[in-house]
Amino acid sequence: MSGERHLASTRRSPLFMPVIYVGGLIFGFGLAVSGMARPEVVLDFLQFEDFGLLFVMGGAAAVTGIAFTVATQYLDRAPLTAGRYVRRVKAFDRNVVAGGAIFGVGWGLSGVCPGAAYASVGIGNYPILWAVGGMFLGAYAHGYWRTHQSNLTEP
Secondary structure (H helix, E strand, C coil): CHHHHHHHHHCCCCCHHHHHHHHHHHHHHHHHHHCCCCHHHHHHHHCCCCCHHHHHHHHHHHHHHHHHHHHHHHCCECCCCCCECCCCCCCCCHHHHHHHHHHHHHHHHHCCCHHHHHHHHHCCCHHHHHHHHHHHHHHHHHHHHHHHHHHHHCC
16 A cells, blocks of 8 residues: 555656756746856856846745745645655755855856856857866766765665
8 A cells, every 4th residue: 555655656747847848948048048158147247247147046046935935835745746745954064065165166167057058058159068078077976976985884
């Protein structure tokens, strides 16, 4: 019985993947329209010369905060996955601090975060592929390191 309940709770709607793709397209389009897919705009923000990114990020944070608050308060199941819809609190540890620092340095050096980098390729900024390659290399290195660390700690 509990196995059947688990299967039912992990079954996804057939609309799951199309909604994910449409959401990504809307996100990329928004980045392109707002200018956030252009590294020079992001670098101007990081140098306190243009605060447009602050309004873009602030607007996104406000919409997300409202959506999560309303959804977790009024919905008992996620609409597309039928899984429990609750907040997942993760531990704040040194991995979070180190990851945030590495992300910030990469963002400052390349001028874009990962989402904007992909959108930047979409508007024809092909040299940003070096930064995208660096992101993939960093993700691979992190996965390798975490796997190696977990193998060392297992008895």
